Amino acid sequence: MSNTIVLYYSATGTTKKAAEQVAKQLGADLAEIHPVKPYTATDLNWHDETTRATVEQKQEHDGRVPIKDDLPDLSGYDNVIIGHPIWWGIPPRLIAATIDQLDLNGKVLATFGTSSSTGYDRAQSNIARTVKENGYQLDLQQGDVLNSPAKLSAWVSSLQLK
Secondary structure: OOOEEEEEOOOOOHHHHHHHHHHHHHOOEEEEOOEOOOOOOOOOOOOOOOOHHHHHHOOOOOOOOOEOOOOOOOOOOOEEEEEEEOEOOEOOHHHHHHHHHOOOOOOEEEEEEEOOOOOOHHHHHHHHHHHHHOOOOOEEOOOEEOOOHHHHHHHHHHOOOO
16 A cells, blocks of 8 residues: 555546546555535536535635545555645635545645646645644645646655655
8 A cells, every 4th residue: 555645526527637647656546535415517617606616615714515424544644635626716615524524633735726727825725724723733735736747747746745
């Protein structure tokens, strides 16, 4: 078993492809995060203010979207990488719910997003706030948007993993 795991949520397959490449480059294990209620194409229509994803993303900081209780046991991993799309400048609310359910104390946590137009600053702040809310003592690495093979490889090379 690897000492690194890549967890990811992907609504359209873009983040899944990036997560697979990150895992391959690191020789890491890979596992998918599943929302309790899967998203439909209609749920993801960001042009409509009443769609599920839009309403969820506009919740206050403590907003969460439930995930299935099927995450792997992290006790054998030193490094946890979480990949996610960026919706409205931040991770989907189910990523905070994922972080809430993991025991990340003593681990290295790195996160990345996929987006064609958004940077990672707000997403990084969102992740850092969720880590702080949970009182985790961990090494939070700088995340990035992985929207090209070169950017993905550069980010993976920049990680300071155990």
